[in-house]
Amino acid sequence: MDNLNSQQAPQRRPHIASPLPKCSDLTWRMHARQEVNYSVSLNTGLLKHTNATLAYGCGANGVQPVRRLVVIDARVNELYGDEFRAYFEAWKIQVVWKVMSGDEAFKTMDHTIEVAQAMAAANLLRRNEVVIGIGGGVLLDVVGFASSLYRRGIPYIRIPTTLMGQIDAGIGIKTGVNHDDYKNRLGTYYAPSSAFIDPYFLQSMDQRHISNGVAEIIKMALIKDRELFELLEEMSSHLTPKAFASNDPRIKEIMSRAIAGMLAELEPNLWEAELARCVDYGHTFSPSLELLAEPALLHGEAVAVDMALCVALAAGRGLLSCVDADRAIDLIEVAGLPVSHPVFNLQLLEKSLIDTIKHRDGLQRIPLSEGIGQTAFVNDVTSAELAQALVWIEQRESRSSEQSCVA
Template identity: 70%
Template structure:
């Protein structure tokens, strides 16, 4: 840390400073953030040391090593036995905290509950990490609790959903919902590491795979045209089994999605720059996600937002008719919605007003500028929203007609 004194005096050190002098000290510090995001096959195989090493254990000696594992209840039902065998083979002394990873539990109460488990486990402040295993909701809660407890204790992320593996589980943002707002309370707190094993994805249902695919489509539309073409080429094969397999195209899709996300996050981890490409599909979707009945998953709300943004880009001639139709079609073929009954003018205008506050007074809306690139707009009008809604309504009608036929 470098402390610069902006006031100086030539008086001897023992001479008191003048009572009416104004003194300013400017402090400047930088925080070095380093963490690994690793794709690891066979993570729960006791012969694989990756998880043990991430937990700070490099040999399976007889010394018991204390750790807290916070795990989604459904994941525990599916993989609890394997995890117990793994940790047992490496001589870990595990305290278990089992939580529901549903969106309704993404709140301050859950975060406080996790901090109580940290206290009960008696973890050392720096040397004994917390392990979060589950989807994006649980990992956000665990990360937020870890940032609060003793002003920061180390934690590991093991995302078990597609959404977690390519988006929510690999950055440094944590948070919980508060009031009528998504992620209104949160922090930037990097994990020690994030370990990704795609075999977890084989136990998901198709809806949760599509939920994660929405965020991959996002990266394709604003950053990576090659990724878009890959998705489009196998859109009918984006299944749980495919994502859990060794399929080379799926592997490339995963790698490109993760690499693209990390490349966007790394130079702007604390969001000093509020014009962020990765906010594509996240201007109107937070309001939709919280208000939709029946409930929408995060990626489904993002898909509806993306479809609208495709229409907005077409209206500004940033996308050709063909590009817009291909983008809308890919969203639909991936099992995602392009509209919702409450996604209407009034909701959009209120959501936009809230976004302007969140983005410090400007809209900063990312729109596709051709598939695979993005630009930002700050002058979106109500009239454009109306035309975009009409475009999506027309495409939805055509989609329903095709389904009937």
């Protein structure tokens, strides 16, 4: 026994963890990068059964059935719902449909939750069963916002059916809804898997909604692309629903330059780490106008009024020549857009500028055209300068009215 005991392994002492340092200040720093990959495709004939672009984007091959949730604007459903259903059926895409309004009044948290409830009811898998949003910018914002929140993020596809959606709202990564008296106050940055753009859908739009989208194209021309501006001048009397849905090479160039220009500005600054953004041109004062105007203004109409003010500010500072300032206002007006509004007064401008400074982290960062096709940022616009710009627009409208009477 003694011999056996002598050969037993020695007992191990229990491990006692070293105590943490006795101090109250401990810091851990985490570093991570989020990679973003998504495609924007300009593709005519998206719903032709022989066109596999949309099917492949939805993860379908036409052999194995797949299941998807489609959230579609009610008006778009009336016009194109049968075509979408025939296409999805041809490619063996089994669809759960959610039809809802895409009007600005529905850009709310309640309707975001409504979309999330449709996702839950569809029993979607978290990664492989994408949501497809079909409609204008409002609906795509709501669907994107809901997709970013549901299970902390599920994939979704955008199919914008308005000109505004195809060249602006449907191709970035911002989502959001209105809250209280503010535009897009609640939202996220959440990229779609893909955005599919087909000008075919623009044929059914009315002229006012085409002009609404043209406002954002004029924006890109004024702050980034002089050739686009000149092309818009050349085509100013032909910017119609029929033209945008056609194969006119000049219209295709307008579309492609607008989309490419927007994406070029967005890509290096997707999360807006840099708050001096030239694509904010026309978006300093317009959010307040858009919410307060009666009767209601479309987004692009409010942006047009803001752009006209910015043209006046640039002219007053000598950044734009009188000739180029007149050309800019002429293009806005010929496109069927307003350059003034009764609500757009000095009181609204001063209040909007205060909120803009908060949104842009303490500085105005107002983009102005420095010549046509270039941008300068200013941080020292005064109330007196805003008042003078309003007078400039009023006087110019009076001159235009007098010229019309003489004619």
